[in-house]
Amino acid sequence: MSVLHSLRISGLRFHYSATGPAVLQIPELIVSQGQFVSLLGASGSGKSTLLRLIAGLLPPTAGHVDAHAETNSATGMVFQSPNLIPWRTARQNVLLPAELGPAPSHVSDRDVAGLFELVGLNVNDTRKRSSELSGGMQMRVALARALVLQPSMLLMDEPFAALDDLLRMQLEEDVRRIHDERSLTTVLVTHNINEAVFMSDRVLVLGGDPATIHADIDVSHLADRGRALRSDPEFHRLVDVVTNALHAAGSTVGGAPRQETSL
């Protein structure tokens, strides 16, 4: 059986200005449908830039970024801050993507209710504005909004960075469960090594100047992504492997000799 590719990047190069140096260079990256991939790296290693290129929010200077390479579906995105519109209720925020675009879509009440249940929000919370919601609830609303158009790809840019540890761990488990239930292809940007290993099938370590993928570590063989995994010896071994890869990539951030990659 052939594997569907949700994301295919080839010969990607990105400059912020026409005359400036390349900040990101990815010769090739293929993500299969249903994979959970984390982008890990030091600050300035190009993680968020790569995510924005995948989302289509930035145009590549050279090369191709083909999200939904063999599918035809929407992309949902969760930003670092929940990014809720303050004058809308939680429900109205969730429905926002359905109202946008040249052909707004209809989302049934049943689908919305199912979505709230999926992300762990109760009906009463849906009538509240963002100022009345806690940080964790706001992030759940943002997640529901990213899923409302039933995307095949979910992009997340350090969504849990501002949350406390308990809430972060709960949301990590919830997001991984949703990823599995909905057969999503998920790309997560994170600074947190434990989070990357816990949630992902693959961890891509970025670094260098221009930034590129330094290591591609397969962590898909880890058992069930429940709480017990956090004390699993294999989980800790993989955390060490990723940490070492991150150190190796980090030592080259901003200092690596410029490599010419054939594009």
Added chain:
Amino acid sequence: MTDFRRIRTVLLECIAPVVVTLFVLAAWQFGVWASGISNIVIPSPVEVWQALVRQAPQLLEACIQTATAALVGLFGSVVFGVSCAFAFSQSRLIRSAFYPYAILLQTVPIIAIAPIVVIAVDRGFYGVALISMIISIFPIITSTTTGLLQVDSNLLELFQLNSATRWQTLWKLRLPNSLPYLISGIRIAGGAAIVGAIVGEFFVGSSLKGLGVLIERKKSGIHTDELYATVLVSTLLGITVFAIVTVAGEWILKRFFGMSLSGAGRSR
């Protein structure tokens, strides 16, 4: 904050300015009495109060006249100012071409152009309303343009990600985002509109009975206490407009948009 602390804070915020006012009035009264200065030069607060009571019907009529002209001017400012801001936010070319002229409206002294407007447009109510509009439009244009342009970049990315049209971004994001800015602009413009109406009335002669006409008439007489009373009413009118816009604006923002004048909806 506990209820007791909240009440104490509110009382402190209300009582402190009142105490200052009473102290200033007492010092003024004592100063006039102790110096023996003529009430034609500086009347005492008690004499101003007596003039206010004596002239109440005339002052009320003048106040209504001026307030009406100022509100018509302010309404024109809001309609025309928001339209300009809308155009400025949609095109950098339009902004570059016309924004300097908006600044011109603010920098030209109103006292200098008021007679020109009165002569050219109308030596009556509409001339006064137009002067009021000219002086009050700049804060509306600048604050609304800022509100339309200064949108959270992450929210713009969210709209971009969902292929929002230009109209959808304007209607669902930029316009609601600009509301606190617009209301802040109206707060400033409200006071300016009153000033504009009074200045306009200086030049229309006796065809109107506004506060400006009254000030112009009283300044050359011997009833300085009545001049002071008229100035006091003019000041109170400005404060009233500011307070109404602030309270109504806060209520609208909180009730319908979950925001406040001091900032958009905050996270808990």
